[in-house]
Amino acid sequence: MEGVDHLAHERNKSEFDVDAMKIVWAGSPHAFDVSDRISKLVASDPGFRKDNRSTLSRKELFKNTLRKAAYAWKTIVDLRLSEEEAAKLRFYVDEPAFTDLHWGMFIPAIKGQGTEEQQQKWLPLAYKMQIIGCYAQTELGHGSNVQGLETTATFDPQTDEFIIHSPTLTSSKWWPGGLGKVATHAIAYARLIVGGREHGVNGFIVQLRSLEDHSPLLGITVGDIGMKFGNGAYNTMDNGVLRFDHVRIPRNQMLMRVSQVTCEGKYKQSDVPRQLVYGTMVYVRQTIVADASCALSRAVCIATRYSAVRRQFGSQNGGPETQVIDYKTQQSRLFPLLASAYAFRFIGEWLKWLYADVTQRLQANDFSTLPEAHACTAGLKSLTTTATADGIEECRKLCGGHGYLCSSGLPELFAVYVPACTYEGDNTVLLLQVARFLMKTVSQLGSSKKPVGTIAYMTRVEHLMQCRCGVQRGFAELSVDLVEAAVAHCQLIVVSKFIEKLQQEIPGKGVKQQLEVLCNIYALFLLHKHQGDFLSTGCITPKHAALANDELRSLYSQVRPNAIALVDAFNYTDHYLGSILGCYDGNVYPKLYEAAWKDPLNESVVPDGYHQYIRPLLKQEIRTARL
Numbered sequence: 001m002e003g004v005d006h007l008a009h010e011r012n013k014s015e016f017d018v019d020a021m022k023i024v025w026a027g028s029p030h031a032f033d034v035s036d037r038i039s040k041l042v043a044s045d046p047g048f049r050k051d052n053r054s055t056l057s058r059k060e061l062f063k064n065t066l067r068k069a070a071y072a073w074k075t076i077v078d079l080r081l082s083e084e085e086a087a088k089l090r091f092y093v094d095e096p097a098f099t100d101l102h103w104g105m106f107i108p109a110i111k112g113q114g115t116e117e118q119q120q121k122w123l124p125l126a127y128k129m130q131i132i133g134c135y136a137q138t139e140l141g142h143g144s145n146v147q148g149l150e151t152t153a154t155f156d157p158q159t160d161e162f163i164i165h166s167p168t169l170t171s172s173k174w175w176p177g178g179l180g181k182v183a184t185h186a187i188a189y190a191r192l193i194v195g196g197r198e199h200g201v202n203g204f205i206v207q208l209r210s211l212e213d214h215s216p217l218l219g220i221t222v223g224d225i226g227m228k229f230g231n232g233a234y235n236t237m238d239n240g241v242l243r244f245d246h247v248r249i250p251r252n253q254m255l256m257r258v259s260q261v262t263c264e265g266k267y268k269q270s271d272v273p274r275q276l277v278y279g280t281m282v283y284v285r286q287t288i289v290a291d292a293s294c295a296l297s298r299a300v301c302i303a304t305r306y307s308a309v310r311r312q313f314g315s316q317n318g319g320p321e322t323q324v325i326d327y328k329t330q331q332s333r334l335f336p337l338l339a340s341a342y343a344f345r346f347i348g349e350w351l352k353w354l355y356a357d358v359t360q361r362l363q364a365n366d367f368s369t370l371p372e373a374h375a376c377t378a379g380l381k382s383l384t385t386t387a388t389a390d391g392i393e394e395c396r397k398l399c400g401g402h403g404y405l406c407s408s409g410l411p412e413l414f415a416v417y418v419p420a421c422t423y424e425g426d427n428t429v430l431l432l433q434v435a436r437f438l439m440k441t442v443s444q445l446g447s448s449k450k451p452v453g454t455i456a457y458m459t460r461v462e463h464l465m466q467c468r469c470g471v472q473r474g475f476a477e478l479s480v481d482l483v484e485a486a487v488a489h490c491q492l493i494v495v496s497k498f499i500e501k502l503q504q505e506i507p508g509k510g511v512k513q514q515l516e517v518l519c520n521i522y523a524l525f526l527l528h529k530h531q532g533d534f535l536s537t538g539c540i541t542p543k544h545a546a547l548a549n550d551e552l553r554s555l556y557s558q559v560r561p562n563a564i565a566l567v568d569a570f571n572y573t574d575h576y577l578g579s580i581l582g583c584y585d586g587n588v589y590p591k592l593y594e595a596a597w598k599d600p601l602n603e604s605v606v607p608d609g610y611h612q613y614i615r616p617l618l619k620q621e622i623r624t625a626r627l
């Protein structure tokens, strides 16, 4: 029945203060207030409805996305929302759109790689959305290999301009979000050529479309690259293709914080690492880690609530069947994902601190922690997105057949999420960067340069020094093992930062105890999953492995009575979850049944096509094959 909380009996089992846990999950009382207020604002406004997406054509879907983005901007302006509240509103609108790239990459690129003067010119236009930007780096022929990009930017000293050109088909920009139909400007990455000499890849602000009638400017060929995975999903985003035919831009539209070109045509490299040109990717990778905890927690919330509602087998003397959340196999699949959602939340908080710290250091020309920041953002982006994509699929399977319905919210969540394993850096390519960082650290063991921070533990692996003198097989030859080592390194960081989180003052009855249980589940689940490595390297004995498995079972039993409360702590509205299986009141079956009849296919009792195709079949009016 509507209005009845079918999960009340589960919520009454909770052994901790859920409201206090909501603050922990949000990060602070202020952050909780903003999230709670904005999520309810979006949920209550029919202008942000999203339950019809799966029935729209691509063009209808995209136009609806533009409408929502404009409506969101009007809401932000009318309500005078702060930058923080505006970002939260776009987050809870929950639809990939050009605004992600405008706010999430175009503006950060100008802030990170533009000079003060360039920031003063372009940021006010971008903040007022008087221009709409995208981040055009990837090309048809190159994405991972940035140094392989082919677009050229040739300086013309006669006119004090750069000539931006796509010399080959494979140099066509391909994938940039927002580019296909909306962006008026791009940060385009191109090979800088001055006086016939190449100076690597740099970013250039290029106007693509007229601000009067939105038509592509002279020399610009631009469009959408076509349908992507899933129906709705990421098809709300106009990932685009872009070709330049000798497009001229003023010299002051090359982002010049890292490198400069003077009007005399002199190239100058600032005394900052060239890799700062990659700074926007580092920024986005750290936001992607926080986003992983959001996506995984959404899937876990749905699967946990539904696992408590769903009963299957086990009826005694006509009594109720067993809740599937009580099966040990369901717990062993679900609870490590619940623990991972919390673990990724805290590692996301730490990574945000690390990024802010390295950014502050960079302003003082202190580049000492840049390599570690690159390795951490790359590795943790890879680790958390892989685990989250796999976790969302596991949550779908945990919900049985109904998990495959669009009304479960899980297929759409999966389809929107999985490109995170690729964009902002293919996950394997990024792990190879971590592996390179680890090998460089090993090569420095024994020198005066002592490993600190997240690699401090490597001082204790002196034996690695010997292997350094051993048979040196190439990095490429050992890359599979090195990628595994990179994953292990990142997992150690996640566990360490979860433990550090527990050293902090955490208010609320039973809250710290619950987090300790989840931290132990996260760590012991990894130990169990990789016990072969731990045993073969002598890190643990078979007895330790058995003890760990026993402890895991005990920990699952400790989580069980708190599972619903632990996902309630995410404080997601039913609107944001977009899932009948995960609805707060657990009133699943009536909602599933009601939703079915809303499908367009049920607008008529007799389906279109019956008279044309089925009736002749049934009436044997179609010549049957000779028997």
Ligand SMILES: CC(C)(COP(=O)(O)OP(=O)(O)OC[C@H]1O[C@@H](n2cnc3c(N)ncnc32)[C@H](O)[C@@H]1OP(=O)(O)O)[C@@H](O)C(=O)NCCC(=O)NCCSC(=O)/C=C/CCCCCCCCCCCCC(=O)O
Pocket: 086, 087, 090, 091, 099, 100, 101, 103, 104, 105, 135, 137, 138, 143, 144, 145, 146, 147, 177, 275, 276, 278, 279, 281, 282, 284, 287, 370, 371, 374, 422, 423, 424, 425, 426, 429, 433, 436, 437, 440
């Ligand atoms: C790193 C590469 C793989 C290789 O680069 P290369 O130049 O060849 O370097 P190497 O030779 O490997 O290494 C040389 C040294 O440089 C060091 N290094 C490398 N990279 C970095 C770095 N980034 N920082 C620091 N140092 C670095 C390296 O360690 C070596 O050091 P050493 O010599 O060993 O000491 C490079 O090619 C690469 O990065 N490839 C990956 C390409 C990539 O990631 N592309 C991404 C394109 S953009 C994209 O995909 C966008 C997707 C959009 C998705 C949407 C995301 C959400 C939007 C944001 C969130 C929403 C916010 C909304 C807010 C709101 O609404 O308000």
Ligand SMILES: Cc1cc2nc3c(=O)[nH]c(=O)nc-3n(C[C@H](O)[C@H](O)[C@H](O)COP(=O)(O)OP(=O)(O)OC[C@H]3O[C@@H](n4cnc5c(N)ncnc54)[C@H](O)[C@@H]3O)c2cc1C
Pocket: 101, 135, 136, 137, 138, 141, 142, 143, 144, 145, 174, 175, 176, 177, 234, 239, 419, 422, 423, 424, 425, 426, 427, 428, 429, 432
């Ligand atoms: C939804 C989506 C949105 C995107 N948005 C943008 C955007 O806004 N702006 C933008 O510029 N780009 C964007 N991209 C592009 C994205 O950044 C690239 O696709 C990504 O960096 C991967 O590069 P690639 O496609 O060249 O993959 P490849 O590198 O071609 O990957 C193919 C395979 O090769 C392997 N591989 C590659 N190099 C190595 C190596 N050295 N060693 C071992 N294995 C290797 C990879 O691991 C992978 O298995 C987007 C992509 C997607 C899917």
